[in-house]
Amino acid sequence: MTTGPxxxxxxxxxxxxxxxTQSSRENLTSAEPEDVYxxxxxxxxxTVERVAEVVLTPRRPRxxxxxxxxxxxxxxxxxVGSTLWRPSLFGALPSSVAPGANDLFMPFRxxxxxxxxxxxxxxxxxxxxxxxxxxxxxxxxxxxxxPASLPHFIPFPLGPFGTMGAVIAMDGRQANRxxxxxxxxxxPLAGLAICVPVAMVGVWQLDFNQPRSGxxxxxxxxxxxxxxxxxxxxGYEAFREQGGVWVSQLNPYFMAGWFGLLVTAINMAPVxxxxxxxxxxxxxxxxxxxxxxxxxLFAVMYIVFANAYFWSVxxxxxxxxxxxxxxxxxxxxxxxxxxxxLGAASLSIPILCLPPKLITLVGM
Numbered sequence: 581m582t583t584g585p586x587x588x589x590x591x592x593x594x595x596x597x598x599x600x601t602q603s604s605r606e607n608l609t610s611a612e613p614e615d616v617y618x619x620x621x622x623x624x625x626x627t628v629e630r631v632a633e634v635v636l637t638p639r640r641p642r643x644x645x646x647x648x649x650x651x652x653x654x655x656x657x658x659x660v661g662s663t664l665w666r667p668s669l670f671g672a673l674p675s676s677v678a679p680g681a682n683d684l685f686m687p688f689r690x691x692x693x694x695x696x697x698x699x700x701x702x703x704x705x706x707x708x709x710x711x712x713x714x715x716x717x718x719x720x721x722x723x724x725x726x727p728a729s730l731p732h733f734i735p736f737p738l739g740p741f742g743t744m745g746a747v748i749a750m751d752g753r754q755a756n757r758x759x760x761x762x763x764x765x766x767x768p769l770a771g772l773a774i775c776v777p778v779a780m781v782g783v784w785q786l787d788f789n790q791p792r793s794g795x796x797x798x799x800x801x802x803x804x805x806x807x808x809x810x811x812x813x814x815g816y817e818a819f820r821e822q823g824g825v826w827v828s829q830l831n832p833y834f835m836a837g838w839f840g841l842l843v844t845a846i847n848m849a850p851v852x853x854x855x856x857x858x859x860x861x862x863x864x865x866x867x868x869x870x871x872x873x874x875x876x877l878f879a880v881m882y883i884v885f886a887n888a889y890f891w892s893v894x895x896x897x898x899x900x901x902x903x904x905x906x907x908x909x910x911x912x913x914x915x916x917x918x919x920x921x922l923g924a925a926s927l928s929i930p931i932l933c934l935p936p937k938l939i940t941l942v943g944m
Contacts, residue, residue, distance in 0.1 A: 642729070646730040650733050657702060657703040657742035660739070660741065661699035705833060706741075709839075710745060710771070713768065713770055714746045714748055716770030717731075724755060728750035757914075758914070761858065761859060765855065779804060783834060783837075785834065786815075787813065787814040788813065790829045792822065793828040797942055799937035801841055801934055842933070848927075850875050851872040852903055860927070869904045880895070
């Protein structure tokens with residue numbers, strides 16, 4: 581996921597004579613032509629007296645915060661996987677244990693020891709999917725020299741997934757139409773390259789003959805429904821009856837793949853500065869804003885009439901980000917036929933990867 585704008589510029593060097601509006605680029609030894617911008621010196625609110633060319637240099641990425649968040653997310657996803665995606669059960673203290681007792685953290689140690697393998701597999705698979713997605717964005721920004729932050733992972737050890745995904749921030753105002761298209765789509769494609777094989781392994785290892793428990797059942801997106809129909813894992817007939825996957829029937833590959841598909845589908849929603857918003861705006865230009873507004877209206881209607889209020893928080897965040905996509909640095913740059921076809925095909929990602937009901941809570 582990419583967001584912007586990013587205030588990632590530091591250091592301004594002046595080149596030229598302030599008394600002369602003409603300045604020479606031959607003296608700019610530390611920058612390429614695209615790094616040169618026109619700045620205006622304003623002595624009051626209405627009068628522009630002098631013009632100068634300045635060079636804006638990208639700030640070096642800060643490492644400490646992204647590394648700490650990455651390590652915390654590794655720990656939180658390992659922990660959640662070790663609890664078999666039910667961290668709340670292990671977080672509760674036994675009634676016989678008083679706060680401050682020596683075995684205060686016994687539930688956490690027991691989970692890590694009993695199911696460390698599931699936790700490790702889940703952590704590696706999910707972190708790999710999210711890292712591939714964000715590095716797809718980041719590498720594209722490096723190629724096009726668009727200022728961007730390193731990926732920031734979001735740990736969430738109290739939830740059933742262990743994380744809320746990851747995000748990078750970039751200054752999209754410095755990227756033209758084609759560059760925004762490439763940056764926006766590079767993440768989902770890179771993430772899916774890891775996510776889909778992981779999910780297929782998870783589907784193959786499912787066993788619907790296991791007891792139905794866990795208090796919740798995962799709804800499945802089309803791509804996983806088709807995979808189940810093709811592979812027929814153990815107890816497939818039971819799946820056709822129940823219509824989802826109970827928490828007790830999950831395996832780490834399936835859970836990582838399911839969440840990876842969910843994150844990708846949400847990011848490809850055609851609104852705001854989500855990855856799908858970048859693609860829609862670059863394909864349709866300013867008219868893409870009507871697609872974004874129509875999508876938001878459809879989402880509101882779906883939430884209300886389908887009682888799918890679990891999507892309300894995500895929709896609210898998108899609206900707060902701003903539904904409309906801002907203009908690029910140059911909207912006139914052509915995409916080319918290959919990008920147009922790829923972009924049009926990518927709009928099917930939410931349809932294929934989004935589970936409509938997400939999670940169904942069932943009585944314990």
